[in-house]
Structures are given as structure tokens and as C-alpha cells.
Amino acid sequence: MNVFIIGLGLIGGSLSLDIQQEFKEATIYGIDTNEEHIEKALELGIIHEQAVISEMKNADIVIISIPVDVSLDIIYQTLNTVSDNCLVIDVGSTKEQICKALENHPKRRNFLATHPIAGTEFSGPNAALKNLFIGKTNIICEVEKTAFKLQEIALDIFSKLGMRIRYMDAKSHDKHIAYVSHLSHISSFMLGKTVIEKEKNERDIFDMAGSGFASTVRLAKSSPAMWTPIFEQNKGNVIETLNEYIQNLQQFKTLIEQNNFSEIYSEMENTNHIKQILNGIQEVSLQ
Amino acid sequence: MNVFIIGLGLIGGSLSLDIQQEFKEATIYGIDTNEEHIEKALELGIIHEQAVISEMKNADIVIISIPVDVSLDIIYQTLNTVSDNCLVIDVGSTKEQICKALENHPKRRNFLATHPIAGTEFSGPNAALKNLFIGKTNIICEVEKTAFKLQEIALDIFSKLGMRIRYMDAKSHDKHIAYVSHLSHISSFMLGKTVIEKEKNERDIFDMAGSGFASTVRLAKSSPAMWTPIFEQNKGNVIETLNEYIQNLQQFKTLIEQNNFSEIYSEMENTNHIKQILNGIQEVSLQ
Structure with missing residues (x-):
């Protein structure tokens, strides 16, 4: 063979x-x-x-x-x-x-x-x-x-x-994968970018960052050569997911600005439901 | 004692x-x-x-x-x-x-x-x-x-x-931790929310989600009782980080809309630098 x-x-x-x-x-x-x-x-x-x-x-x-x-x-x-x-x-x-x-x-x-x-x-x-x-x-x-x-x-x-x-x-496939994969990569890259831009003194990031940050920003280590053409080919779906993600972030920010912390609590409680959805997907960090 | x-x-x-x-x-x-x-x-x-x-x-x-x-x-x-x-x-x-x-x-x-x-x-x-x-x-x-x-x-x-x-x-402390911890939690909660809202058929999410999604959305399992008062007490810094994060996401989206994929590549390549920063922070998934 x-x-x-x-x-x-x-x-x-x-x-x-x-x-x-x-x-x-x-x-x-x-x-x-x-x-x-x-x-x-x-x-x-x-x-x-x-x-x-x-x-x-x-x-x-x-x-x-x-x-x-x-x-x-x-x-x-x-x-x-x-x-x-x-x-x-x-x-x-x-x-x-x-x-x-x-x-x-x-x-x-x-x-x-x-x-x-x-x-x-x-x-x-x-x-x-x-x-x-x-x-x-x-x-x-x-x-x-x-x-x-x-x-x-x-x-x-x-x-x-x-x-x-x-x-x-x-x-x-391309529509669903935009949500569960492509958006994760962009959120992670932009999280990494935001923190790097702000924290010019890298030693401070390292000292204060815990496993939570490492986990959310892990995908920002991914290869640009692989991901650029993915975003290009899936442009329409990726833009749609980004619009929804940005809108959710803006709404969350507005709730904080309005001191509506009972609603902030509900937002997080509703999303906790992700626990059940994720059961069975193993998180990996391989190298 | x-x-x-x-x-x-x-x-x-x-x-x-x-x-x-x-x-x-x-x-x-x-x-x-x-x-x-x-x-x-x-x-x-x-x-x-x-x-x-x-x-x-x-x-x-x-x-x-x-x-x-x-x-x-x-x-x-x-x-x-x-x-x-x-x-x-x-x-x-x-x-x-x-x-x-x-x-x-x-x-x-x-x-x-x-x-x-x-x-x-x-x-x-x-x-x-x-x-x-x-x-x-x-x-x-x-x-x-x-x-x-x-x-x-x-x-x-x-x-x-x-x-x-x-x-x-x-x-x-409160300013830096907003970037390396509080923002990660919000990005993760809103990522979870965006995907749950879109993907009503949960089986589809489960089947298509890989370890990358699990990793970026992990913090969305966190306790609302713990996190709501953190966001409230650190309101000013959290809003500042969210503004910068949303702005970076919007700029990334605009680059995709404009088909400026060479710049998309550069954005990701620059952020890859997070690898060196994160060396030494161990990612954990404990339960």
C-alpha cells in the first residue's frame, strides 16, 4: 500500500x-x-x-x-x-x-x-x-x-x-466550525494582542498570569500560515460569528457600566451550562 | 496554632x-x-x-x-x-x-x-x-x-x-489583573454564550468542538457568585480592558472584510510572541 x-x-x-x-x-x-x-x-x-x-x-x-x-x-x-x-x-x-x-x-x-x-x-x-x-x-x-x-x-x-x-x-460544516473553532482562535489571538499591547513589561504578565489566562490564550500560539487562509475561505461565517461575539461583549460591558450586576450574574449562570456541553471533550496542552 | x-x-x-x-x-x-x-x-x-x-x-x-x-x-x-x-x-x-x-x-x-x-x-x-x-x-x-x-x-x-x-x-494589582485574569473570564463567558445561542442543537457543538474550543471556553464554567463581585469591584479596569479587546476584535473583523489578509497574517504572527511570555505557566484542567 x-x-x-x-x-x-x-x-x-x-x-x-x-x-x-x-x-x-x-x-x-x-x-x-x-x-x-x-x-x-x-x-x-x-x-x-x-x-x-x-x-x-x-x-x-x-x-x-x-x-x-x-x-x-x-x-x-x-x-x-x-x-x-x-x-x-x-x-x-x-x-x-x-x-x-x-x-x-x-x-x-x-x-x-x-x-x-x-x-x-x-x-x-x-x-x-x-x-x-x-x-x-x-x-x-x-x-x-x-x-x-x-x-x-x-x-x-x-x-x-x-x-x-x-x-x-x-x-x-463551514458555518458550525466558524463558531466552535475559528471564533475561538480569533478570541484567543485578540486576547493575547490586548494583553501584550497593554503590558509592555512582560515580566509582569508572566508573574500575574495563571492557568486561566494560559488556557484562554493558548490558541494564540497557532500558525498564521495555516489560519490566514482558513479565515479567508470562511470569511462570511467568520464575520458573522465575530459580529455576534462583539455584540455579546458590548452588551456585557454595558451591563457593567449600568451597574446591573444581577444581570451579569444571570449571564454567567446561563453560560455555565457549557459545562454539560463540554463533558467529554478533553482539554489538551501537549508541548 | x-x-x-x-x-x-x-x-x-x-x-x-x-x-x-x-x-x-x-x-x-x-x-x-x-x-x-x-x-x-x-x-x-x-x-x-x-x-x-x-x-x-x-x-x-x-x-x-x-x-x-x-x-x-x-x-x-x-x-x-x-x-x-x-x-x-x-x-x-x-x-x-x-x-x-x-x-x-x-x-x-x-x-x-x-x-x-x-x-x-x-x-x-x-x-x-x-x-x-x-x-x-x-x-x-x-x-x-x-x-x-x-x-x-x-x-x-x-x-x-x-x-x-x-x-x-x-x-x-487591580489594573494588571484585569488584563491577565478578568478579561480572560469575560472573553470565555461571552464565547460560550455566543456559541450556545447559535448552536441550539447541542449535540452538534459537542461533536464539532475540539480541544481548542474546550480550552478557550473553560473559564465559562466559573462561579457567578465569585465573579460578579470581582467585576463590580474592578469595574473601571474591566471596562478599560473590554474596550481595548472589543476594539482589537473590530479591527480584525474590518481587516477580514477588506480582504487585507497580509495584515491578518501579521497580527497573528506578532501575537505568536505570547509563546515566549507563557513559557512556564502551566495550563491545567483539573476535573
């Missing part, structure tokens, strides 16, 4: 490690524009060999795990290159544009659009982890457009890696 | 557990208006005996760990009750009002204003933890107003519990 991984970062690298574990016969070929990532991936046993795009004609499976702007081009090239029996999986954080870009591709049935929700704030081959996907949700979009035989192969892999599968249309 | 703890929650309970460990001769008396907390604290070995305010005349040390609005009254009563040699420590999250309220109290020199930065999103005796304070910062305000002998007793306890001490005036 020849598996090509394009993009040897957290998700691509982790998939590779687990696929090697579960499919002993798999040979993993790595493609990455960053030579240091190739070297590191070879050193860490993430890939067996470096490869180039044209060699993908021999691929059984191609996994594309690169920033979502670059992937629009690369998946097109990949589908043009691979054989009729090859499964091409994309794992990016936005799904609407990629599905739209490929809807009329002659090899659309070789393609499966997925989003394994397993990222952390870290990136690159060093961020790859064994067993990352156990219990994690993998959202599959437009499954009916993928060849049945290739769906089966993909589901077998996802199942062996321990993922829970959810099916969703691409438009709904 | 008779130690009275008023308020048997996360901080009061954890202090009690560690004091028992480090000072074998200590007898811990617990005061709490919540009878269930008293029973639970007795059951968990957090306190040796229940007590009432008037018994504090026999106290060597009183620790006040209750919501900051209630503590304004209780600390006054406590100082009126205790002996001339008793050390009264407050551990609340705001310091300016309490220091101001007590500045002319005849027993001001018995009082030490502190803020151990060791909270989590949990509350009550069940949230108390052994060794919670190891490596945590404890901010002490207006140390010069406390009797030297009592400062020594307090520092000995804090040192044995593993805390790092930082001295600060009460006004600066």
Missing part, C-alpha cells in the same frame, strides 16, 4: 504514524515544500521516503494536509496525476470552497473531503503524535460523491485510528 | 490541606454559611472543626477566602474580633477596595492583603487540592502596612507551600 502524505505537519504527520502502526504493509512517501520538514519527518520515522508530485501515479492513497489556500491547487494537480483507483483525502479546516472547486473534476469520485478535529496550537513534524485521533471526531462532507469502494477504504483507516465519524454538508 | 478558614472553597480548602501538611500542630477551624460545605470539608479532612465568628478571638491566623463583596464586611468583623497577635489574611481577586476599606481600621497592622494566583474554574470544597500552590505566584499588596512579625509568619507559610511572592500596590 503506497501512501503519499502531502504536508508533514501535525495532522499529516500524526496520520502517517498511526497508519504505519495499523497497516504494517504501508509505505509512506512524504511531500513537503519545506526541506527541513522532510528531513525531520525522515528522522522521526514519520515517512519512509521523500517523493515528488509526479510519483503519485503509483499511489493507493494520498492525504493532503497543507494550508487550505495551497490545497485548492494541489488537490487539483493530485487528482490529475493519480490512478483511477487512488483515494485522495483532504483534511483541511474549511470544506465549502474545496468541494466547490472539485465538483466538476473528472476524478471527483476519487476525492474524500474530511476534517479530523484534532489540531493543537502546534505545527510541523515535531507536533505529530501517535494515537492523536483516538476518540476524535472526523467530519466527512459530501460522502455520496466519493466512490463507494474508496469510502470503504477511508472508513477502515479512520476506524482503525479510533475516530468517530460525522457526515455533514460542506456549507453546514 | 489555631487557624480559622472562612470560606471552604477551592483556595480556602487547598490552603487548609497544605497548612495541615506543613504545620502538624495546626488545628483548622472552618466557617462557611453553606452547611453542605462544612459537612463536605469535615468529610474530606479539610477542617478539623466547625466554628463561628465569635470564636476567632482564639485564632492565631484567620484566612478569608470568600467572594470579594462579602469579604469587605467579614474582614472588618474579623479584625474587630481577633486578638492583637492574630494574622488575618485575605486571598481575594481584587485588592484596591479591601485595602481602602481597612486603611483606618485600628487593627490594620494585623491584616495582610494577598492574591494567590491559583484558581481554576471549579469551586467549593470538592475543588480543593493538595500542593495547589507549588510554583504559583502570590501577590502581596501594601506589605508595609502589616506588622513585621505577622509578615514573617505569613511568608513562612507561603514559602512552605511553595509560592513565589511578588509585592505590588493594590491599584496596580
Whole structure:
């Protein structure tokens, strides 16, 4: 089984490690524009060999795990290159544009659009982890457009890696994920920015910041190269979530200004309900 | 050594557990208006005996760990009750009002204003933890107003519990802590609110939310009874931080609307600098 991984970062690298574990016969070929990532991936046993795009004609499976702007081009090239029996999986954080870009591709049935929700704030081959996907949700979009035989192969892999599968249309995926992922990243980046701007003396931040601050600002460590194109592709939904978030913050501020602290209490009490919703989502800080 | 703890929650309970460990001769008396907390604290070995305010005349040390609005009254009563040699420590999250309220109290020199930065999103005796304070910062305000002998007793306890001490005036404490703690809580509560409002089908949130969302929204589990009076007492600073945070969010949104994604990239890259600042702050999720 020849598996090509394009993009040897957290998700691509982790998939590779687990696929090697579960499919002993798999040979993993790595493609990455960053030579240091190739070297590191070879050193860490993430890939067996470096490869180039044209060699993908021999691929059984191609996994594309690169920033979502670059992937629009690369998946097109990949589908043009691979054989009729090859499964091409994309794992990016936005799904609407990629599905739209490929809807009329002659090899659309070789393609499966997925989003394994397993990222952390870290990136690159060093961020790859064994067993990352156990219990994690993998959202599959437009499954009916993928060849049945290739769906089966993909589901077998996802199942062996321990993922829970959810099916969703691409438009709904991008809308919901804006709330539960993209907005979190922006709130975290802007929290980090606000505090850094104010607290020029960094030693003071460090001394006074507790685990709560570390937790809310953790995502501000995330890669701009990955997140900029996500916000660009999901612009409409992201703006909508930001409008609602800013409006809620403004209302909260107004309540404080008006000394309406009984309502402040109620706002927080109502939101405490998030406890029940979050039960089962494990918080992680991995490095 | 008779130690009275008023308020048997996360901080009061954890202090009690560690004091028992480090000072074998200590007898811990617990005061709490919540009878269930008293029973639970007795059951968990957090306190040796229940007590009432008037018994504090026999106290060597009183620790006040209750919501900051209630503590304004209780600390006054406590100082009126205790002996001339008793050390009264407050551990609340705001310091300016309490220091101001007590500045002319005849027993001001018995009082030490502190803020151990060791909270989590949990509350009550069940949230108390052994060794919670190891490596945590404890901010002490207006140390010069406390009797030297009592400062020594307090520092000995804090040192044995593993805390790092930082001295600060009460006004600066409240200003800085608004950025690194209070704003984090509001951003988290409003993030939780925004997502709950939008995603009425809770199953969808659960399925799509990853560790990043769990991390940014964790503080939205916090106790409204504790946080409402903190926001009230620190109103001016909290409004200032909220104004800056909202302004940064709006600017970020405008950049997206204008398709200025190179600037979006720069904003995130600049904020990545938070990595270095946060090194050493351990993120925790305890329950």
C-alpha cells in the first residue's frame, strides 16, 4: 500500500504514524515544500521516503494536509496525476470552497473531503503524535460523491485510528466550525494582542498570569500560515460569528457600566451550562 | 496554632490541606454559611472543626477566602474580633477596595492583603487540592502596612507551600489583573454564550468542538457568585480592558472584510510572541 502524505505537519504527520502502526504493509512517501520538514519527518520515522508530485501515479492513497489556500491547487494537480483507483483525502479546516472547486473534476469520485478535529496550537513534524485521533471526531462532507469502494477504504483507516465519524454538508460544516473553532482562535489571538499591547513589561504578565489566562490564550500560539487562509475561505461565517461575539461583549460591558450586576450574574449562570456541553471533550496542552 | 478558614472553597480548602501538611500542630477551624460545605470539608479532612465568628478571638491566623463583596464586611468583623497577635489574611481577586476599606481600621497592622494566583474554574470544597500552590505566584499588596512579625509568619507559610511572592500596590494589582485574569473570564463567558445561542442543537457543538474550543471556553464554567463581585469591584479596569479587546476584535473583523489578509497574517504572527511570555505557566484542567 503506497501512501503519499502531502504536508508533514501535525495532522499529516500524526496520520502517517498511526497508519504505519495499523497497516504494517504501508509505505509512506512524504511531500513537503519545506526541506527541513522532510528531513525531520525522515528522522522521526514519520515517512519512509521523500517523493515528488509526479510519483503519485503509483499511489493507493494520498492525504493532503497543507494550508487550505495551497490545497485548492494541489488537490487539483493530485487528482490529475493519480490512478483511477487512488483515494485522495483532504483534511483541511474549511470544506465549502474545496468541494466547490472539485465538483466538476473528472476524478471527483476519487476525492474524500474530511476534517479530523484534532489540531493543537502546534505545527510541523515535531507536533505529530501517535494515537492523536483516538476518540476524535472526523467530519466527512459530501460522502455520496466519493466512490463507494474508496469510502470503504477511508472508513477502515479512520476506524482503525479510533475516530468517530460525522457526515455533514460542506456549507453546514463551514458555518458550525466558524463558531466552535475559528471564533475561538480569533478570541484567543485578540486576547493575547490586548494583553501584550497593554503590558509592555512582560515580566509582569508572566508573574500575574495563571492557568486561566494560559488556557484562554493558548490558541494564540497557532500558525498564521495555516489560519490566514482558513479565515479567508470562511470569511462570511467568520464575520458573522465575530459580529455576534462583539455584540455579546458590548452588551456585557454595558451591563457593567449600568451597574446591573444581577444581570451579569444571570449571564454567567446561563453560560455555565457549557459545562454539560463540554463533558467529554478533553482539554489538551501537549508541548 | 489555631487557624480559622472562612470560606471552604477551592483556595480556602487547598490552603487548609497544605497548612495541615506543613504545620502538624495546626488545628483548622472552618466557617462557611453553606452547611453542605462544612459537612463536605469535615468529610474530606479539610477542617478539623466547625466554628463561628465569635470564636476567632482564639485564632492565631484567620484566612478569608470568600467572594470579594462579602469579604469587605467579614474582614472588618474579623479584625474587630481577633486578638492583637492574630494574622488575618485575605486571598481575594481584587485588592484596591479591601485595602481602602481597612486603611483606618485600628487593627490594620494585623491584616495582610494577598492574591494567590491559583484558581481554576471549579469551586467549593470538592475543588480543593493538595500542593495547589507549588510554583504559583502570590501577590502581596501594601506589605508595609502589616506588622513585621505577622509578615514573617505569613511568608513562612507561603514559602512552605511553595509560592513565589511578588509585592505590588493594590491599584496596580487591580489594573494588571484585569488584563491577565478578568478579561480572560469575560472573553470565555461571552464565547460560550455566543456559541450556545447559535448552536441550539447541542449535540452538534459537542461533536464539532475540539480541544481548542474546550480550552478557550473553560473559564465559562466559573462561579457567578465569585465573579460578579470581582467585576463590580474592578469595574473601571474591566471596562478599560473590554474596550481595548472589543476594539482589537473590530479591527480584525474590518481587516477580514477588506480582504487585507497580509495584515491578518501579521497580527497573528506578532501575537505568536505570547509563546515566549507563557513559557512556564502551566495550563491545567483539573476535573
